Amino acid sequence: MTLLEVRDLHVFYGRIEAIKGVSFTLNEGEIVTLIGANGAGKTTTLRTISGVRTVAEGSIFFEGEDITKMAPHDRVKRGICQAPEGRGIFPGMTVRENLDMGTYVRGDKGPQKAKDLEHVMHLFPRLRERIGQMGGTLSGGEQQMLAIGRALMSKPRLLLLDEPSMGLAPMLIAQIFTIIKEINADGISVLLVEQNATQALKTAHRGYVLETGYVVKTGAGSDLLVDPAVRAAYLGG
Amino acid sequence: MSQLSNLWTRFLSLNTDVQVRWKSMSRVQRLSGYVLAVLALYLAPWWPKIPGIGWLVNTPGTQFSTVLNDQVIIFVLVALGLNVVVGLAGLLDLGYVGFYAVGAYVVGVLTSQHASLPWIVALPIAVVVSMLVGVILGTPTLRLRGDYLAIVTLGFGEIIRISAKNLDWLGASRGISDIGKPPSIGPLKFGVLDPKPYYWLGLTLVFLVVFCLYRLEESRVGRAWTAIREDEDAAELMGVNTFKFKLWAFAIGAAVGGLAGAHYAGKVGFISPDNFPLQLSILFLAAVVLGGSGNMAGAILGGIMVAWLPERFRNFTDKRVLVFGIALVLVMVFRPEGLLPRRVRTKSPMKPASDGQEVTQ
Secondary structure, X not given: OEEEEEEEEEEEEOOEEEEEEEEEEEEOOOEEEEEOOOOOOHHHHHHHHHOOOOOOXXXXXXXXXXXXXXXXXXXHHHOEEEEOOOOOOOOOOEHHHHHHHHOOOOOOOHHHHHHHXXXXXXXXXXXXXXXXXXXXXXXXXXXXXXXXXXXXXXXXXXXXXXXXXXXXXXXXXXXXHHHHHHHHHOOOEEEEEEOOHHHHXXXXXXXXXXXXXXXXXXXXXXXXXXXXXXXXXXXXX | OHHHHHHHHHXXXXXXXXXXXXXXXXXXXXXXXXXXXXXXHHOHHHHHHOOOHHHHHOOOOOOHHHHHHHHHHHHHHHHHHHHHHHHHOOOOOOOOHHHHHHHHHHHHHXXXXXXOOOHHHHHHHHHHHHHHHHHHHHHHHOOOOOHHHHHHHHHHHXXXXXXXXXXXXXXXXXXXXXXXXXXXXXXXXXXXXXOHHHHHHHHHHHHHHHHHHHHHHOOHHHHHHHHHHHOHHHHHHOOOOHHHHHHXXXXXXXXXXXXXXXXXXXXXXXXXXXXXXXXXXXXXXXHHHHHOXXXXXXXXXXXXXXXXXXXXXXXXXXXXXXXXXXXHHHHXXXXXOOOOOOOOOOOOOOOHHHHHHOOOO
């Protein structure tokens, strides 16, 4: 079943058209990745799906419902939650308070919340060690884990991940992708934006290659991984 | 100089010691502690008579209880309101004096200029009107961020003052006189000579505002504000309706500012546009930042300092502003987050294990 459908999306930054007609779909239970170089429009696409960027043309459907003009907080209620790029956590709040903010939309139901918290800390044991520490004092990798953990606390149907491997040590990168698979195995669909194309394509069921605002290629992750053109452009030969 | 800073750090740790002992006391002991503290505050007009401390707090040249009401209470109220906007929601407001002026002018118009309602009736109207003005200003401008918002609010403060100066309906530059006074309660007479009743009324308003704001801060609203201040984009992505909560912060801040203005108008009985200069906006902001932006106790302390320090050094005549300025700079150098920062947090005060135990399946 199609969970997310993006049809002919156009997005502008001022006068500059960042997205020039992107279309793609994501089925329930899938990991789909958008890969491409800097400036290809990956992050903009993700932010548009979250609703923090407005659509100039085209439409976005979630579970068959048109959400193109829906406010961002209503989209979170429907089950779309994004872990923002880099350090998009609350630096002056503790790890615990950051995670609590994840449950903001669904209210604070005691036992369920404790259970979700435990689940997140099981996925990211580092967060358990750092639970009382300020978000801003965490390392880059820990902040990334916190951003993903916080998004998971909202119990999303669709998790949007923006460059989860950015700035991480190679060992941590492998770990993050393993965790993404685990999250997906729990039934959460994932839309993954990555510059680390190799890892992203290995992890994802399907992928879309973005180039300066267009989708130039699409296919199964494993197919794209061996595609000569993709290899030449994004996988270093 | 660094010794000074050390001294303050030691004072703060002493503070935590006191807190620990405070928490270990029984309910009765704590309750009587609160009662004593409240009583001491209501008796503040007589503090200068206490040997030792009296000399320190006294304000030469101005009656102490006048300073308490006209300066300290006003600045504390205003700092509490502005702290919601600047400290909690992180919106830089440089025209806060505008709301203060609206509150004062509503009382002026309703009790003297165009009607003769009692002060006590005009007060809630002043608060509501200030709040509405906050919403009207906030609706278009809160879509702006950071510097842009600061510039628009800066303009707002000036617009209010200049409008008042040019509108005959508002008394133009003559201002409004014979503003209604609070009603006398038994022996408490709100006259022109004794400022003490006004101080007691003002202190009661402060307690009321602190109580309401505390409840708000601890609620979902407070959490949303904190999230917006920390990272507006991230708050939005977590499902916080950022525009709605920013508008709320603005409206509540405006209401408290209006309340302060209404109290001021009732006390002095005469207002004119010159009472609401841009400099006041800056001082209000200084109070919040000096005390500790985002912390209610900090805002209160900042309000007290900014109001009281220039009066304490009044016998320095012209140089008192210099002394005040130096004091501000010193605090900002050694306590960049204010006298009472948002929080002094030690490592890992929470035990994650107890969270885990609740979910044994």
